[in-house]
Amino acid sequence: MAIATHDGHAEHEHGPGALRYWVVWVLLLVGTILTFALSRVHLPPPFHLLVALAIASGKSMLVVLFFMHLWDHTGATRLIFATSIFFIALLISLVVLDNATRFELTNPGHEGTLQAEPPGPDILTPRGPPAPESRVDAPGAEQEGRDVPKPSPAPGPMR
Template sequence: MAIANESHQEEKNMNEHHGAGRYWLIWGVLLVLTVVTVVTGRMHLPSFGLLLAIVIATVKGTLVTLYFMHLAEHQGVNRLIFAVSIVFVILALVIPMADLGTRFRGANPPGSQYSDLQPPDIGTGAQRGRFGGGIRSTDLKDSPPPAPSH
């Protein structure tokens, strides 16, 4: 029995069996992409490491969807839904990255790769407190001694 959005030709194509060679090839490509992901994940790639990981994950997900979930054999609405979902995932990733990369530099957290500000010097003294208050020993060298209290 055919599904509502499939034609008789698709039903005929789905009844034909494919060899296992295609699945072994896709599985091998997925293994290679997994090794590439692991190797590049251990490298320090600050400028394009995240983009590379997203591209590899998208390619792997697309291969799984097209061949192991048999979307390559379908036509019509199934492919349209898949394409629209890929577009929305890309937009959900690109828009926040574009916002972070183009915002005012001072609005980014100090010490991040997008900020010109240096992270604050926390110091080692216990008197610094939760928010970095207190007196550092280097501050005492240049300041006059405190006035005696009565």
């Protein structure tokens, strides 16, 4: 009795060729170099995160598809993978949106200053040196009943 083999089954037994892994490895190296190069480029704040997430997502997809052999699977395995990618994207986007709506001084890496109205002059008025009449050596300072700190006596020889 002869056993017929299916061509796809025979290919699965031998596994994919080494060329596939070399190509994926080179793509991962290019992604790593691209990540480093784009980290040196000044982009507006929301685009830094989007570019970094896009490159990281592409690299992780290569690892999952080829090194974890999802490329060779069909059906439910791919559906589960697609569902997990959807929920990860949803969670990351909700965190980014939450961070974008916060007070700007609470965000890490904020280099600006507060642009709100300054408080009234009676609350946070900068105070300069004390007026001459409030000093201890001013004549009549102690007689007016003010609380003026007195200098401590100079230490002398102990007897």
